Amino acid sequence: MALFFDAAWFNARLAALNLSTDDLAHALGLSAQDLALVFKDQREVDAREVEILALLLKADPVEIANRCGISTPVPQPRLAEQARIDALERKVALLEARLMALEAQSLLR
Structure with a gap:
């Protein structure tokens, strides 16, 4: 865990993905100046911003x-969203099983 904001790691990730700090600021809804404060460890990152950074x-x-630093919160999965995802995954699995059964029937004919 970084005690302070690990700007070198973030710069390396941005470079690896061919992104700029402007892209990062835009995704977070921050001005370039506000993002600079984050990189200088003068502004904390909240859980919502952690989610956006993880995706980007x-x-x-x-x-x-x-x-992001020692006091940065890790986003917690939202229970309602997770329950919805679980339900959708069950439906997809059921549909896949039915499709495989239909394909097997058509091969036997």
């Missing part, structure tokens, strides 16, 4: 929170 930088939210 294709990284785990826990790693993002750790790289």
Whole structure:
């Protein structure tokens, strides 16, 4: 866990993904000046911003929170959203099973 904001790691991730700090500021809804405060460890990152950073930088939210500094909150999965995702995954699995059964029947004919 980074004690302070790990600007070098974030700059490396941005470079690897061919993104700029302007892209990062835009995604977070921050001005360039506000993002500069984050990089200088003069502004904390909140849980919502951690989620956005994780998506944009294709990284785990826990790693993002750790790289943002010691007091950065890790976003918690929203129970309602997780329940909805679980229900959708069950429906997809059921549809896949039915499709496989139909395909097997058509091969037997």
